[in-house]
Amino acid sequence: MLRLRIYILIQSFLVAAYAQNQQGLQVSNYSGTTGLGYNPSSFQASPLKWDFTILSGGVFVETDYIFIKNTSINELFNTDKAFVNFNEEGTNRSSDFIYYQFRDAKVWMNNSISAFAGTPAFATRINKHFSIGFYAKMRQAFSANHLDHQLSEPSIAAWMVNETRDIKPTRLTAMLWSEYALNLAYGYVKGDKVFSYGINAKFLIGNQALFVNSPNTLDLTKLSDDMEVPSAELQYGFTYFDEDFNLNNNGQGLGIDFGFTIQDKKYFEETGTWKVAAAIADLGFVSFKNNSEQHRVSTNQVSTIPNATFEQANSLREFSRELSNALTGDPNTTFQGSRFTIFTPAALNVSVDYHLSKFLFTNLNISRRFVLHPQQLQKENIAVSSIRYETRFFEVGLPITLYNDRDLRAGAWIRLGPLVVGSDNLAPWFIKQDQLSGADVYFALRINNWNSSLKNMFKNDQVENCYW
Numbered sequence: 001m002l003r004l005r006i007y008i009l010i011q012s013f014l015v016a017a018y019a020q021n022q023q024g025l026q027v028s029n030y031s032g033t034t035g036l037g038y039n040p041s042s043f044q045a046s047p048l049k050w051d052f053t054i055l056s057g058g059v060f061v062e063t064d065y066i067f068i069k070n071t072s073i074n075e076l077f078n079t080d081k082a083f084v085n086f087n088e089e090g091t092n093r094s095s096d097f098i099y100y101q102f103r104d105a106k107v108w109m110n111n112s113i114s115a116f117a118g119t120p121a122f123a124t125r126i127n128k129h130f131s132i133g134f135y136a137k138m139r140q141a142f143s144a145n146h147l148d149h150q151l152s153e154p155s156i157a158a159w160m161v162n163e164t165r166d167i168k169p170t171r172l173t174a175m176l177w178s179e180y181a182l183n184l185a186y187g188y189v190k191g192d193k194v195f196s197y198g199i200n201a202k203f204l205i206g207n208q209a210l211f212v213n214s215p216n217t218l219d220l221t222k223l224s225d226d227m228e229v230p231s232a233e234l235q236y237g238f239t240y241f242d243e244d245f246n247l248n249n250n251g252q253g254l255g256i257d258f259g260f261t262i263q264d265k266k267y268f269e270e271t272g273t274w275k276v277a278a279a280i281a282d283l284g285f286v287s288f289k290n291n292s293e294q295h296r297v298s299t300n301q302v303s304t305i306p307n308a309t310f311e312q313a314n315s316l317r318e319f320s321r322e323l324s325n326a327l328t329g330d331p332n333t334t335f336q337g338s339r340f341t342i343f344t345p346a347a348l349n350v351s352v353d354y355h356l357s358k359f360l361f362t363n364l365n366i367s368r369r370f371v372l373h374p375q376q377l378q379k380e381n382i383a384v385s386s387i388r389y390e391t392r393f394f395e396v397g398l399p400i401t402l403y404n405d406r407d408l409r410a411g412a413w414i415r416l417g418p419l420v421v422g423s424d425n426l427a428p429w430f431i432k433q434d435q436l437s438g439a440d441v442y443f444a445l446r447i448n449n450w451n452s453s454l455k456n457m458f459k460n461d462q463v464e465n466c467y468w
Contacts, residue, residue, distance in 0.1 A: 022058050022442040023386055023399040024413025024422035027351060027363045029268065030395065033121040033135055034420070034444050036183050037257065038349055039279035040198030043123040044131045044185035045261035047268050051448040053135070056118035058442030060424070062403065064109035065152065067435040069099045073428050087154075102153035103437075109149060110404050112380050113142030113174070114345065118444075123183060133183035138247075141345055142174040143378035164221040172212040173377050175342045176247075177286055178205045179255060189265060196261040206251030206286035208241040209342050213374045227305045232327065235374075237294035237340035238316050250291050255284025255344055267355060275353040282379070284344040294340040295320050303327045343376035345369065362387045381405055384424075393417055399424055411440075420444040 025034040026042075032051030035042035043051065068076070069086060079098065086099040103109075116139045123133030148168040149155060159165070185198035213235045221228040239250050259279025267273040293316075305326045313319040321331035328334065352364045363386045369379035381404050388397035395415035401424050402408055413422025421443045423429065428439035 022413075022422065022440075023363075023365065023384055023401075023411070023424055024395075024397055024415065024420050025056065025058070025442060025444055027353070027365055027384075027386060028388065028390060028395060028397070028415065029361075030390070030392070030415065030448070032446055032448055033123050033133060034118070034446070036121075036123065036133060036135060036181070036198075036200060037137070038281060039259040039261065039277050039351070040183050040200040040257050041185055041187075041196040041259045041261045041277065041279070042198070043133060043183070044125075044187045044198055045194070045196040045263060045275070045277070048123075049449040050124040051122065051446060053118060053121040054418075054445040054447070055120070056442075056444035056446075057116065058440065059115055060438070060440030060442075062407075062425075062438030062440075063111050064103060064105060064147075064437070065111060066100060066102050067437040068433075069101055069436070070432055070434060071098060071436055072430055072432050073436075073439045074430055075432070101435075103435075104154040105149035105152040107149055108168075109144075109147040109152065111142070111144045111147060112378055112404075113140065114377075114380070115140040129186055129188060131183075131185045131187075133185075134181065135183070136178070136180045138176075138178050140174075140176045141377045142172075143345070144170075144172040145378050147172075159222050161222055161224050164219060167214070167218040167220060169216060170212065170214040170218075171374055171378075172210070173342060173375060174208075174210045175206065175286065175377060176208040176241075177253075178207065178247075179203070180205075181255075181257075192265050194261075194263050194265050194267075196263075198259055200255075200257040202255035202257070202284060204253040204255050204284060204286050204344070205249050206253065206288050206342065207247045208239045208245065208250070209286070209288055209292070209340075210236075210238045210241070211340065211342060211375045212236045215374065223304070225307045227307070229299070229303045229305065229327070231301070232297050232299050232303070234297040235295070237288070237292065237375075239288060239292045240315070240317065243315050243317070248291065251286045251288035253284060253286035253341075255282065257281045257283070259349070263353075271355050271357050273355045275351075277349075277351045277353075279349045280346070281349055282344040282346050285341050286344070287339065287341045289339045292338050292340065293317065293320065294336045294338070295324070295334040296336050297323070297327060297334050299327050341375060343373045345377040345379040346372060347379040356387075359389050359391055360387070361390055395420075397422070401425070418445055418447050420446070 026038045033053045081098045084097040086101040116137050119136045121135030125131045179202045181200040181202040187196040216233050261277040263275035264273035309326050313322050324334040325331040347369050350366045354362050365384040367382045383402040384399050386399035397413045399411045409425040411424035411426045423441045
């Protein structure tokens with residue numbers, strides 16, 4: 001039978017890796033350039049005079065689609081056992097294998113991806129009121145939120161002949177892109193408060209992309225060897241990543257972030273003080289025009305798609321021609337041209353920080369996505385409560401994260417001199433999980449004015465003075 005090709009594309013993406021909100025790179029008073037993408041006022045509101053990130057990166061894995069049984073990340077890295085489908089016919093359930101299993105979803109599925117690799121970045125103060133910075137990143141993102149549970153592997157495998165299913169509206173978006181950001185920030189003192197404002201102006205280069213938008217419920221009936229579609233409304237576009245995956249410049253765009261921070265003037269020095277920050281991040285778009293196609297399917301008549309229709313299709317381009325021919329009788333009817341636009345994963349980020357004692361801080365961090373267009377990547381919804389011990393040279397933090405409003409996980413990070421390493425979901429690395437469906441890790445290698453001399457580098461018995 002015809003198994004939805006959208007489902008196959010989803011399957012290929014969900015085994016990818018992606019990054020969440022890395023708390024150790026963002027909430028610290030010493031985040032420097034690594035926090036600029038989350039809130040562009042963060043450096044101006046910090047005690048740093050300058051900061052240089054040599055290298056940074058992060059990877060986060062989480063999916064409602066598939067899981068690995070009874071294992072940990074550490075075990076996966078140290079085994080040569082083959083991976084076997086737990087439900088595959090003839091499986092003998094031997095300890096000689098690592099078993100994976102497709103989740104039998106009963107409610108909608110959330111799947112979102114974001115990964116980054118940061119190249120050298122810097123930020124410095126021009127004078128008391130102004131700072132400037134620059135960073136470059138390569139990012140990958142994927143989102144397929146509120147995906148109909150009938151698209152899960154067990155549900156599709158159980159689809160009976162002559163059974164009709166109503167597939168709810170589906171949005172799937174993916175993009176690999178590079179961004180180059182110029183950061184400008186301004187700060188001033190008013191009374192006993194310090195106000196900081198920042199903006200990132202970004203130039204975006206699109207490398208690869210895919211989107212699928214089915215705006216209406218799609219009725220599908222499985223026949224013995226065919227699929228019956230009474231009517232269809234579908235828009236999709238793609239670059240030729242499945243034929244020749246590369247980092248070519250296939251599109252360009254612009255982006256912007258802006259944010260502010262308000263803090264007590266003595267926030268770094270005195271306990272019982274606080275800091276509040278908010279930002280709108282990742283407002284932007286990339287318009288693809290090279291090595292790309294956009295398609296639109298719009299039919300009002302009943303169509304029958306033979307199961308063998310796509311057997312000879314070896315690429316997305318060939319699949320699109322076969323689909324157009326099956327639904328309209330013409331392989332080129334659905335083709336709309338080579339241009340389409342992907343919008344970046346916009347989010348509102350809010351943070352409240354409180355100075356508990358000499359070196360102890362607590363933080364509440366909330367990130368909520370908002371969707372402005374059907375072809376927009378969707379950010380994860382995240383709420384994090386954390387506590388951290390923080391000095392100029394050393395820091396350790398413990399975050400508790402509520403991911404997508406339903407999954408709790410605990411993590412930790414450590415900063416030792418120029419190196420930051422952490423995870424927002426630490427347990428799967430070392431503790432066997434009944435259903436391993438995610439883990440993450442991130443790092444940064446940075447230098448700044450706190451280690452400008454050996455004397456200052458190890459002087460941890462003094463609270464950092466406010467720049468003001």
